[in-house]
Amino acid sequence: MNVTEATKYLENKGIKTTYQRAVIFSYLNNKKNHPTADMMLNDLGKKVPTLSRATIYNTMEFFREKGVVQVLNMDDGLRHYDADLSTHLHFHCNKCDTIYDMYTQLDTDKIDELKDFEVHNQFININGICKNCKKKEK
């Protein structure tokens, strides 16, 4: 999804778009790397030199309110952002720090302890060693 496509996508959702917003959304959607604000500034700063930290934070909060990105609190204590809103879990490799998306979720309807609770979201982080790093170990 390039910048033009990102603009259309956002506008179709009734979300007011600017160049910065489209660039940021396009980046998030393409890279799927669950970046922090700092990572985004580093990468996008090459393309848009005046892009500021404040705009990234503002835009992420704006996108979150609009429901087009989710915020992940990962075990580095930092906020990571994700344009994939399907319910999925994240596997963090302790060796290479890659974050893998996996499309498994808890069936909260079937959990007794959640009876009479209203569930809005679930966030699942798993960590360990990924397939690639295990291969290299040998």
Next chain:
Amino acid sequence: MNVTEATKYLENKGIKTTYQRAVIFSYLNNKKNHPTADMMLNDLGKKVPTLSRATIYNTMEFFREKGVVQVLNMDDGLRHYDADLSTHLHFHCNKCDTIYDMYTQLDTDKIDELKDFEVHNQFININGICKNCKKKEK
């Protein structure tokens, strides 16, 4: 578990103990409130007025290394600490901010996508509205 019992518990695990460490561990173990460093300082400061933030952070890192507490990255972006090491999930009520422990977990052995991955830990956060707050709504 009072301070004396906490001391014994930690020493049985070969962990060097001080008064501060025992007070902190006892607090965590009793209150089961998943506090942040700041919450601990507020509560424990009444009992141990000289207790410092640095000691709390140092102690939590020390306990984590020793494997007697786990760190939870909750959706407020803060680190919360938990002396309950059994694999369990956390439900955060968006109304009253209570964190509930629930003893359900993912059976990671049964997840295809995790084949050839080595799993160390899983962290599950669910949020929504708790039973009590739903009752009050009516």
Next chain:
DNA sequence: TTAAATGCAAATAATTTGCAGCATA
């Protein structure tokens, strides 16, 4: 033209670090 978004810089908040003094083995 006007309301809202951006970008800079300063402010705040959480966490970490350096180091002097203190406590414990």
Next chain:
DNA sequence: TATGCTGCAAATTATTTGCATTTAA
């Protein structure tokens, strides 16, 4: 006594905010 812990203060890092300027409808 020696090693390592504590507590203070300063430093660092992430995030937020205030405000002047720019942008887009």
